[in-house]
Amino acid sequence: MQIVHHGAYEGVTGSCHELRWQQYGILVDCGLFQGEEAPKVLDIEFPVGHIQALVITHCHIDHIGRIPWLLAAGFRGPIYATEATAALLPLMLDDGLKIQLNLNKSQRNTFLSLIKSLLRPVPFGCQAPMTLPNGDRLTLYFRQAGHILGSAFVEVVLPDEQVVVFSGDLGPSNTPLLVGPVSPARADVLVLESTYGDRAHERQSERSDKLKQIIEQSLIDGGAILIPAFSVGRTQELLFDIENLIAGSVLPLLRVNRQRMKWQELPVVLDSPLAGEVTEQYNLFHRLWDTEARSRKRCGRHPLSFEQCITLESHQQHQSMVNRLQSTGEPAIIVAASGMCSGGRIVNYLEALLPDPRTDIVMVGYQAKGTLGYSLARGEKRVKINDRVIEVMAKIHNLPGYSAHADKHELVQFVSNIGHGPNKIHLVHGDHRAQFGLASALREVRPGSEILVSANG
Secondary structure, rough: EEEEEEOOOOOOOOEEEEEEEEEEEEEOOOOOOOOHHHHOOOOOOOOOOOEEEEEEEOOOOOOOOHHHHHHOOOOOOOEEHHHHHHHHHHHHHHHHHHHHHOOOOOHHHHHHHHHHEEEEEEEEOEEEEEEOOOEEEEEEEEOOOOOOOOOOEEEEEEEOEEEEEEEEOOOOOOOOOEEOOOOEEOOOOOEEOEEEEOOOOOOHHHHHHHHHHHHHHHHHHHHOEEEOOOOOOOOHHHHHHHHHHHHHHHHHHHOOOOEOOOOOOOOOOOOOOOHHHHHHHHHOHHHHOOOHHHHHHHHOOOOOOOOOOEEEEHHHHHHHHHHHHHHOOEEEEEEEOOOOOOOHHHHHHHHHOOOOOEEEEEEEOOOOOOOOOOOOOHOOOOOOOOOEEEEEOEEEEEHHHHHOEHHHHHHHHHOOOOOOOOOEEEEEEEOOHHHHHHHHHHHHHOOEEEEEEEEHH
């Protein structure tokens, strides 16, 4: 048995790992590189003839974005994923094909038909047996990872009974919307993400309070609140918290003119057709929600589709909203993709409203080096958008409590709670500092494990 890393071993994007057994390979994720990690050519640079299957941990673009290039390289094996991930995958790839390759609808539908024919949805906890051409049998299990809807860590039981676990991206514990990850009973070999392996997040309970404070102050200052967010996961967490603030707030908001506004009157704009479609899937798969979220739904509330949340569909509606906010400075919360501000509708809002000191920008997720989001989160006062230098007069807020990744403590706890093993841990999906920081912490709780820092090469 061998593990070969084809992406996300020296950085945090382009997740792609291969499990080799004898002469055959199983690919776990095939993601897009982003920011400074993005290569000039997206072609698959490794042979695929021996790859028997693709296993998808979840639907973020840095885990699925190179699937079109994998198929172009000749792969036609089954694609295993959880039921929710299988439902989201065509939506996400359709959006990517439109943006990355500028394919028309007919071309995209042809490709998506092929994807759907290869998909093998697997319920959480169920066996997915796989027989290799030499007759050897592998078994896959998907376990809840708590990162986004349908996200999983994957247990692979090899013919010699070894268990190899691929963490994918693990979510934080105790989030109100999705069920958190539970450590596997056994892992002989663990491939573990390390995105936040060197730092701790603020408590989840604090994020809503901080968001409320930003909203209240922004109303007093005037102007819009812009929240760049990925269409899957981050957007739904934000909507969940905003709905809770609206439902639980009794006192009105004060505006710049000292007039009072009810929370129920504050416009919440979801400017992302893709995020709207993804939110529908979150509602359809509400059985995967955590206890708190399901109880709200049973009480008649709509945590992700509340009345004052408006979804903008067309580009004309989007541009009208950008122009309106730029000219009037009226209050609104805008949630739009992309989360790293590397494309999507959020870029137009930023170009128009960054020079306005009344604007508030709320950064809620990891920002890869080389992205516009990274520059803003670092507090740079001049950024380039569409070949124009834009003065940043807006207020920038960083809310790490909205990270969809486990932090250092939670990653260490995940490993500590594994009942048997691991003998070997491969650290991936993190920059050098995060991988080395997590490796040091893991050596204290698992002194008998061999820990491989993939960033070392």
